[in-house]
Amino acid sequence: MSTYIVRRILSTVPVVLFVMIFVFSLLYLAPGDPAAILAGDQATQQDIENIRRELGLDRSFPVRFVEWSVGIAQGDFGRSIFTREPVSRMILTRVEPTLSLMVVTLVIALIIAIPMGVAAAWKRGSLLDRVIMLVAVLGFSVPVFVVGYMLAWVLALQLGWLPVQGYTPIAEGVWPWLRGLLLPAITLSGVYIALIARITRATMLEILQQDYIRTARAKGVANNSVLFVHALRNAMVPIVTVVGLGIALMISGAVVIETVFSLPGLGRLTVDSILRRDYPVIQAIILIFSFVYVFINLLIDLSYTIIDPRIRY
Structure with missing residues (x-):
């Protein structure tokens, strides 16, 4: 068990390193001179040089990457070019929502x-099955922002049940906190519900054909059991997998x-x-989302060993 855990943790190191290199490279991959773009059309050459020095573009890529990585390890993401605030402070104030x-949503x-x-x-094959699959198809087909505007119009503007924005x-009360989140969470959960429901159905159909299920039924075990x-x-491994993959959907959907x-x-x-x-700020947010994912x-991966102990070996 410990060997499996260590092996899985070590396997994430190259992924994390690649993500850091890619995120840091965004500044260098941007079309044109980022310093000139940020400075604007009326900027002087001295203004551009000052921005280049502030962004670290006057130093080599390896040197700047090492400095940036050390700062990240210390919780320092730099300062916002627009507001001049520490990026870490800006992110901390936005994490809770x-x-x-x-x-x-989850x-x-x-x-x-x-x-x-x-x-x-x-x-x-029943009517219930067809209705559920229809709902799942609609969950994938209708864009999130369209669902959001429809629910806002019905639940907020017409019925007045929930705030629209x-x-x-949470410090001001659990119910006010939850009430303000229900509408966006229901909207965002649509695609996620469709994905999990389809995978659950497909996996359960396969499991229900197994011999031990027929044996349980023959012994008179209740349907719920x-x-x-x-x-x-026994169907949880694929379901847990799709739950993890769906985090990416929630991260991208949260932006909208x-x-x-x-x-x-x-x-x-x-x-x-x-x-x-x-x-x-862009670099820091992308890096944090990538680390979370x-x-x-x-x-x-580690939860698989609890669900199915055979995976440990």
Whole structure:
């Protein structure tokens, strides 16, 4: 077990290094001279040189990369070119809305999608199965921002059940916090629900054909026990895998959802930074999202050993 864990952790090191090199290279891969672009049309040559020196473009790539990596290890992402604030402080003030959105979205998706997939597999070919698969297809087909505007119009503007935009910190109360997140989380969970439900159904259909399932039924085991104890437990590896992969969907979807519902999170900060060409902030956000994705996939790999102990060997 310990050998497997160490091997999986070490396997992430090259991935992390590659991500850091790629993210740092964004400044050098940008078309044209980033310093001249940031300085504007009215800037003098001295202004451009000052920006180049501030961005580190006057030093070689290896030297600058080492300095940048050391700063990252110390929690220093540099300063924003636009606001002059430390990037780490800007990110810390935006973490809570994005993290809250992702957690609530994940909980909603798992609560809805797994029972949907199990029910569709149990009633294969029935009207219920067709309806669930239709919902899954719609979840993939309709763009997230379209769903967001439709739900905002119905639930917020017409019925007045939920606020249409804004964010309430959890420190001000759990219900105000949750109420402000329900609408964007439901919107973002649509694609995630469709993905998990389809994978759950496909995996459960395969598991339900196994001999031990037929044996359990022959012994008179209740349907709920057959589905959720015997079948679902053995179908968890593909489901957990798709949950991990779906984190990438949530990260990319958060950029759109936070813009639609005016959430002051990392997604909104990403859009603003791109529009301002605030390279240090862009680099830091992409790096953090990449680290989170690598870390979550590492946790998913390690969870396999709990779900199916045979994977350890």
